[in-house]
Amino acid sequence: MDACVFCRIVEGKEPAQVVYQDEEVFAFKDIHPRAPVHILIIPKRHIASAKDLSQEDATLMGRLLLAANRVAEQLGLQGYRELIQVGREGGQTVFHLHLHLLGGPVPVW
Amino acid sequence: MDACVFCRIVEGKEPAQVVYQDEEVFAFKDIHPRAPVHILIIPKRHIASAKDLSQEDATLMGRLLLAANRVAEQLGLQGYRELIQVGREGGQTVFHLHLHLLGGPVPVW
Numbered sequence A, B: 001m002d003a004c005v006f007c008r009i010v011e012g013k014e015p016a017q018v019v020y021q022d023e024e025v026f027a028f029k030d031i032h033p034r035a036p037v038h039i040l041i042i043p044k045r046h047i048a049s050a051k052d053l054s055q056e057d058a059t060l061m062g063r064l065l066l067a068a069n070r071v072a073e074q075l076g077l078q079g080y081r082e083l084i085q086v087g088r089e090g091g092q093t094v095f096h097l098h099l100h101l102l103g104g105p106v107p108v109w
Helices: A005-010 A055-075 B007-010 B057-074
Strands: A018-021 A025-029 A037-043 A080-086 A101-104 B018-021 B025-029 B035-043 B080-086 B099-103
Touching: A005 A025, A005 A037, A018 A055, A025 A055, A037 A055, A055 A080, A055 A101, A055 B007, A055 B057, A055 B080, A080 B057, B007 B025, B007 B035, B018 B057, B025 B057, B035 B057, B057 B099
Parallel strands: none
Antiparallel strands: A018 A025, A025 A037, A037 A101, A080 A101, A080 B080, B018 B025, B025 B035, B035 B099, B080 B099
């Protein structure tokens, strides 16, 4: 069994509320939402962390951001935040790169 | 005079503590830091908001993220957060697309 829970979700081996997918990108609801709208947007290919990106991944990462826009539009969000936590010291807990799409009241910094 | 303060910074017409630049990307210290390390990473080309990105901007946006990694490494950050606020309802206040690179204690969500 794949050790990575997000890889298992992409493969359909773990349940998730999928909101978007294309050839490279997959998006689903966070099961512990921290905002009224909280979607995780991930590359289908396993990349542990944004730290591990190479120059060749630039277009893929841009597509991740464009997918976030598309999902936000699909969900009718006027404004939103996009957050990537990098490394344990950056708050990352699942080591499959993911972008948090957050909609709802903006927290005070 | 260019109406956009970030465009003026890129052009050297406003002071800023520049930490990185290349052909497409520019990075400087936020003058109102919200974390021990707070860098703004922007495309040199004026794009008002992440909402305004087109498919053709995918690679540029990926390069922005890769530049964030480079700056983080340059500053010796082990972990960090990358945040894009999209639209006024997402907390965006300056309408030249920018990614916040934040280093230091991770806030509770």
